[in-house]
Structure formats: structure tokens, C-alpha cells
Amino acid sequence: MNINKNKNILSFFKNATARDWQDSRWQFKNRITKVAQLDHFPGESLLRTEKLNAVTAVYPMAITPYYLSLIQIDDENDPVRAQCIPDLREISCYKDYLDDPLEEDSHMPVPKLIHRYSDRCLAIVTEVCLTYCRHCNRKRFWPQSAHISLKTRLKKIIPYISASRQIREVIISGGDPLIFDDQTIETLLASLKAIPHIEVLRIGSRAPVVMPMRITKEFCRMLKRYRPLWFNTQFNHPAEITPESKRACNMIQESGIPVSNQSVLLHGVNDSPDVMRNLLYGLQKISVRPYYLFHCDPVKGCGHFHTDLKSGITMMEKIWSQCSGLSLPQYVLDLPGSTGKMPLNTMSGTINNNLQTHQHYFDKFM
Ligand code: SF4
Known part of the structure; x- marks a missing residue:
């Protein structure tokens, strides 16, 4: 304890x-x-x-x-x-903030399956979470918790994926899929793996951060059978990197499953260069790859976490200039529908200045 x-x-x-x-x-x-x-x-x-x-x-x-x-x-x-x-x-009223700014609900060909990009889709297998993160961009789902069983969801999800040969990757998300027991998760993984054109599975869960004891040897042994499998989690602050969370991530990694991190830039939590640097270095020390840093979406109920783009880029400019590439996530702005994630480093004034400073180099060699 x-x-x-x-x-x-x-x-x-x-x-x-x-x-x-x-x-x-x-x-x-x-x-x-x-x-x-x-x-x-x-x-x-x-x-x-x-x-x-x-x-x-x-x-x-x-x-x-x-x-x-x-x-x-x-x-x-x-x-x-x-x-x-x-x-x-x-x-409080945050004018113009939306329940679903990424238009996920209008990209559901069948209930509980988000298909925004051609080659991958995201299955909402539950709306329940181990801990509800106040900054969640799917908090509109929380009141629906567990209204539809997993079995009912899969009755529509599996046939849709089976019929959509362009889908090669399925992201199992929610809610948090790790609210289910190992056997239920195994049944889910097996039914997706049985679809011939599915090459890769991905699980999105905050269990290593909010309930690391959910990651057990038995669970990892089971996951290993479904590789290639990727495990994405969400550490947002160095205080979340504890001996327990480190142990949970290491157990998953020892099963041959990479663990990546998708943080959200949150005002008052991690929007300072020192905190962000410590988070990224801390993740690197536990071999968790900093994959994405998401700019906080304009979600209703999350307005107080929002930072403006300029502050986010200014903070990340310090990180980009100081930290090694292995500890750098892509700082992105997720855009509605199938537009995708916009990398924000392209908007960095420092990078643009550097390009101008080295213009002669580009003119000569590039
Ligand atoms: S675990 Fe994920 S889905 Fe659940 S509340 Fe946190 S961010 Fe939202």
C-alpha cells in the first residue's frame, strides 16, 4: 500500500x-x-x-x-x-464548446463504432471508466454507462468490420475496456483477431495510471496471444508515475507489447515546460513512448482545462529545443471528422525562424 x-x-x-x-x-x-x-x-x-x-x-x-x-x-x-x-x-457555460467537437457521433456507421479514417476504426466497448477524468473528451457518454451490453454492441460491430476490408486496425476503447474481466477481454480480442483482414489491435486504457493493480501476470499472458497488439495509456503528470504504474507498464512491455502514451495538454496540470519535461523524461525512464500530446479539444465540461494554441506552442518550443527526440511526443490538434490530427510543430515560430536562418543551406542542398 x-x-x-x-x-x-x-x-x-x-x-x-x-x-x-x-x-x-x-x-x-x-x-x-x-x-x-x-x-x-x-x-x-x-x-x-x-x-x-x-x-x-x-x-x-x-x-x-x-x-x-x-x-x-x-x-x-x-x-x-x-x-x-x-x-x-x-x-459553467463555455460559449461555443461542444459535446462532440470531433464529430465522432456522426461517424458511427453502426452504434458504438467510430470510423473516421479508412484503415482503422475505434470500438466503444463500454462507457464506464475506472476513474472518470474530468478533462475527458467523451464525457458526453458517461451518463449512458453500461446501458448496452458488450454482446449487443458486438452483434453490429463485428459484422461491420468483417464487411469493411479496408479496415486493418481496430482500437478497443471506451470508456475503459479494462473494466471487463480477462475472459471477456480475451473473447473480444479473439473475435476481432478472427477477422482475416485485421492485422493490428490496439487497446486504449488508463488502468496503468489510475488502477495499476488491474495489470496482472495472467492478463499480460493473455494479451501476448493477440500480438501484434499495442497498448496506449494516458499519463498527464509526473506525479502519476509511481512504482506501481511503472510495474504495470513493465509487465505489459515484458509480454512484448509496446506501451505508448497519449497525454492531453491541460491548463493547471501540465501546461508548464518544467512539468511537461519531467513527464516526458519520466515516461522515457519507464520505457513508455511519448506518442501524442493532444491539444485540449473544445469539449463542453472541459473549458477550464483549455489552453490557447499560442501558449501550447510556446511551451512546446522550449521542450523541442531541450529534450531528446526519443522523449518527444507529436503535439497535435485533433480536427473534426476525418480531417485528422494536425501537427502543431509546423506552426512554431522558432522552427520557421530556423528555416529562414538556414535558408542558404536549403537553397544549396535541398
Ligand atoms: S479513462 Fe479515457 S474515456 Fe475514461 S474518463 Fe478517462 S479519458 Fe475519458
């Missing part, structure tokens, strides 16, 4: 044994889902729980005890707190 990390929060779970703490079912069952539960924590005034029911009526809350234990309760600006404790600003 991460007992020294935050004694105040862990005292709430004082009846849990070390064995309970390492058990993902215990973690899931004991998620904090009611605002009233937050009142039991020291520092409640900082949590400002009194009006949060209005937020959770729209956007539910769920936080695993493990992820909660990463919060430094005395720090009002704690980056883990910002990502999991509801905030009144989620229901």
Missing part, C-alpha cells in the same frame, strides 16, 4: 488490508462515486463539496482509492485532484 504517500487520504480506507489494496476488484468496488464521501477527507474545505452534486448530476464521479491516494490533500492545485475531483466550472 502506498501508505506514506498520503496518510490523510489513506486513513479513509483504514480497514483495507494490503491484499485488498492490491486487488483490482476491491479498488473498483471501493471507488469514490458520491460527493458526500469527499466530506470525510481532511481538507474538505479545499474540496468545496457543497455544490458538487450539481456537477455530478451531469458528469458522474468515480475515483479509485489508488488514484485518490496520489492527491496531496493540502495542495489546492494538485494535478491529480484537478483530473478527478469534480469542479463547478464543468457546468
Whole structure:
């Protein structure tokens, strides 16, 4: 148990044994889902729980005890707190913000399957998450949690993929697919792998970050049977890189499955060069590839996390000039529909200045 990390929060779970703490079912069952539960924590005034029911009526809350234990309760600006404790600003009006700015819903040829790009598609296998991230760009789905069973979803998803020979890669996402048990995930992987033109599978899950005990030897042994398989997760702050999350990522990697990271640029969480550099170096140290840094989408309920493009590019210019290529994610802006991801380094003033400074080199050799 991460007992020294935050004694105040862990005292709430004082009846849990070390064995309970390492058990993902215990973690899931004991998620904090009611605002009233937050009142039991020291520092409640900082949590400002009194009006949060209005937020959770729209956007539910769920936080695993493990992820909660990463919060430094005395720090009002704690980056883990910002990502999991509801905030009144989620229901403030951010003019022009949209439920679905990427137009995913209008790219669903069958329910729960997003097909935005010709060669790959994304299956929403659940709307439930281990922990609900307050910045989630699919938070519009949360109230629908578990209304449709996986079996029902697959009845339409599998025939569509089978009939679409241009699809070579399936991303299993949600929600978080790791809310299912190993056997259910194996059935899902097997039914996709059985489609002759499916070459690659990808799982998107925040389990290594918010509930690393979900990653077990048995789970990894099962995953290994479905390679080539890629595992993408989402660390957003160095405080999320712990011995437990490192162990979870290493177990997946030891099964021959690469682990990549897709962060989101979040105001107040990771929008400073120092934090971002520590995150990227920290990921590199645990052999997790920084793959994408997404500019925060203009999603309703996430406006307070939004940074403007100029600040994001200015911050990343420092990172681009200081950090080794192996620790650099692509900083991208996801655009609606099938337009795709726009790399933002092309908009960097420094890069454009460098191009001008070295114009003679280009003129001569390029
Ligand atoms: S785990 Fe993913 S889908 Fe679930 S709330 Fe977090 S970002 Fe959204």
C-alpha cells in the first residue's frame, strides 16, 4: 500500500488490508462515486463539496482509492485532484464548446463504432471508466454507462468490420475496456483477431495510471496471444508515475507489447515546460513512448482545462529545443471528422525562424 504517500487520504480506507489494496476488484468496488464521501477527507474545505452534486448530476464521479491516494490533500492545485475531483466550472457555460467537437457521433456507421479514417476504426466497448477524468473528451457518454451490453454492441460491430476490408486496425476503447474481466477481454480480442483482414489491435486504457493493480501476470499472458497488439495509456503528470504504474507498464512491455502514451495538454496540470519535461523524461525512464500530446479539444465540461494554441506552442518550443527526440511526443490538434490530427510543430515560430536562418543551406542542398 502506498501508505506514506498520503496518510490523510489513506486513513479513509483504514480497514483495507494490503491484499485488498492490491486487488483490482476491491479498488473498483471501493471507488469514490458520491460527493458526500469527499466530506470525510481532511481538507474538505479545499474540496468545496457543497455544490458538487450539481456537477455530478451531469458528469458522474468515480475515483479509485489508488488514484485518490496520489492527491496531496493540502495542495489546492494538485494535478491529480484537478483530473478527478469534480469542479463547478464543468457546468459553467463555455460559449461555443461542444459535446462532440470531433464529430465522432456522426461517424458511427453502426452504434458504438467510430470510423473516421479508412484503415482503422475505434470500438466503444463500454462507457464506464475506472476513474472518470474530468478533462475527458467523451464525457458526453458517461451518463449512458453500461446501458448496452458488450454482446449487443458486438452483434453490429463485428459484422461491420468483417464487411469493411479496408479496415486493418481496430482500437478497443471506451470508456475503459479494462473494466471487463480477462475472459471477456480475451473473447473480444479473439473475435476481432478472427477477422482475416485485421492485422493490428490496439487497446486504449488508463488502468496503468489510475488502477495499476488491474495489470496482472495472467492478463499480460493473455494479451501476448493477440500480438501484434499495442497498448496506449494516458499519463498527464509526473506525479502519476509511481512504482506501481511503472510495474504495470513493465509487465505489459515484458509480454512484448509496446506501451505508448497519449497525454492531453491541460491548463493547471501540465501546461508548464518544467512539468511537461519531467513527464516526458519520466515516461522515457519507464520505457513508455511519448506518442501524442493532444491539444485540449473544445469539449463542453472541459473549458477550464483549455489552453490557447499560442501558449501550447510556446511551451512546446522550449521542450523541442531541450529534450531528446526519443522523449518527444507529436503535439497535435485533433480536427473534426476525418480531417485528422494536425501537427502543431509546423506552426512554431522558432522552427520557421530556423528555416529562414538556414535558408542558404536549403537553397544549396535541398
Ligand atoms: S479513462 Fe479515457 S474515456 Fe475514461 S474518463 Fe478517462 S479519458 Fe475519458
